Amino acid sequence: MDEKNIPGPRSWPFVGSLYKYTPIVGEYTFHDRDATSSKMYKKYGKIVRQEITPGIVWYHLFDPDDIETVFRNESKAPQRMLLEGVVEYCKQRNRSPGINVNGEKWKRLRSNSQKPMLRPRNVSAYIPLQDRIGADFIKRLRSIRDPETNEIPDLLNEFYKWAVESIGVVIFDKRIGTLDGNLGPDSEAQKFIQASNSAIDAMYHTTIYWPLHRGRATAKWKQLCSSLDFIWEVSMKYSREAMQKIKKGNVGKDSSILGSFLSDPDISFEDCLALSTDLLSAGVDTTSHTTAYLLYHLAANKKSQTKLQEEIDRELTPGEAITAQTFDKLQYMKAVLKESQRLNPIVGSFSRRTEKDLVLSGYKIPTGSFVFCEVAVMCGMSKYFSDPDEFIPERWLRSESCQKQGDFHPYVFLPFGHGARSCIGRRFAEQEVYLLLIKLMQNFNVENHHGYIGRRTRLINTPAKPLKFAFIDRR
Ligand code: HEM
16 A cells, blocks of 8 residues: 555645644643653544655554564664764864764774673673672762752762763773762763763754754754863863873773774774764763653552562672672562563664665555654554553563463564664663662662652653652661
């Protein structure tokens, strides 16, 4: 069938379906993409055609069989929707766009950079360093905790500090110092956190509304440039320091991810800088928001929290060194993270640009189309998960009698995407979150007396309300 027959919101001349996103008459919002996708699914069904602006069509996919078809037809260099603002920024500043490209350039960069990022032995070598950061974070929580309420002022910002520190040590072999004392608002580390927050917001805005920003000095374009300028400045400074250490022979090239990139003759110096900047900025909000939702669910599900604490207490004595094998023993912990990602994925939908004509749900989709894999909406459907609104980590455990992992359609739950273009930071992200979670559960009972933390899309999903979790000492 012709793709024009796919149901979807009506498109009007000049504005396409963007009128649907206007504050007064519109029923959709970019501020909560997953809620908008859910509305579209309920109204139009498992495939939705949206002419977002005249001539630019997005296809939203809510059927895992269609998503499987997309992935089975991927080339070795899958294409996704690029962050247009970032591409233009890099062009203007004459900088490498790093991994934010498509085609052969992406394939070359990715195949060289993913070795140190995804090789399990390489990732687990950073466990002792990252575990120490987890311990420092716990110390800091105790020192800034309100003695009356046990709550932490501006907890999300504290998670950002932990995340900058945890990924900084991996990329640059450097403790950035975000957890030392109180960072002033003008400190480099605090300004970096602000810049990375501000960058993702501006990246999202300039990508969605690119035609409005192209060639114009809009406020969001300026926000993008100033935040990326600062991120680049900091990243270049740390990169130079790391290079000096390597040159002087103080450390080996494999002591940091940047060192591995620099020692690879196939990665140019410019690309090394761009890649480390990409990783540093991608590694802050992602793990922080994931941890925020994870703690929200554990606080809301006391039984799961107790079960997790019991597992950790059983398998680890406090202070015992953690290794990659420790994680294998903590199967309930892994299930808890998955269940939290199912209910609150930070990336609810990700894109591909099709490289062949495809038939999806019976419609012919032409080569070069943008398709969105709407994983957040699928993860909430009862046809894929029993009691989909409930937090049930047991569903991921083979030993439990409820729905088991093998029962799931393999293209429904994809928190890190899928295939050659899936998340390059996945192993580091999981490792960091596990290490922190172990420490938090060993030390505290986490409570939340302020309800749901909400969701706002700013490139990735972000808690919409301040986090006011209480951390009550266990012993
Ligand atoms: C729990 C935390 C994280 C989640 C849920 C997450 C999720 C994702 C998803 C869904 C994608 C798109 C995948 C696709 O299109 O198939 C992605 C891409 C990416 N992620 Fe992550 N991510 C996380 C943490 C990180 C970290 C810590 C880093 C860096 C250290 C990172 C770096 C990247 C990069 C560079 C890409 C683009 C890959 C490419 O285009 O080849 N991510 N991530």
